[in-house]
Amino acid sequence: MNYLVAVLPDRIQAEAAYLALEKEGINSTILGRGYKTADEFGLIDPNLQARKQAQLMSYWLVPFGFFAGFTFSYITGLNTFAWAGEIGNHVVGGLLGAGSGAMGSVFVGGGVGLVVGGGDALPYRNRLNAGKYLIVVQGSETLSRQATRILRQFEPENMQGYADTTPV
Secondary structure, rough: OOOOHHHHHHHHHHHHHHHHOOOOOOOEEOOOOOOOOHHHHOOOHHHHHHHHHHHHHHHHHHHHHHHHHHHHHHHHHHOOHHHHHHHHHHHHHHHHHHHHHHHHHHHHHHHHHHOOOOOOHHHHHHHHHHEEEEEEEEEOOHHHHHHHHHHHOOOEEEEEEEEOOOOO
């Protein structure tokens, strides 16, 4: 399955492009104000992906941080928190390590999710938020080439083709 995404500046051009494609028998989808939203169409939200990635990383970083903090406190024999006693010092060290693991999952997991998770979805979301419209055509490579020819008449701000390489 191939995808062709064209960015048009206003609703009138988007509707005209949609009608021109429809006239040639090509099904397309309009994304923008008054039509489908990015979420309805399935564009990935990079912030949501970052949150998921941070949560996944916290499942192993927080326990690892607790173990590392506890072990460090035990090995060094530091008496940092005299009020906690010997075992309490190690537990507090473990809790501080767990807190560090949680921070690491937020910074590393969230940062990775924002950089890697979004792909081209973020620029398209930004254009939709700026009031632009997207025309999306799904189909074969031949259909995408035919749609490209038709859409070029409308001088889109940007036009990008994608090939879905997911194995069936």
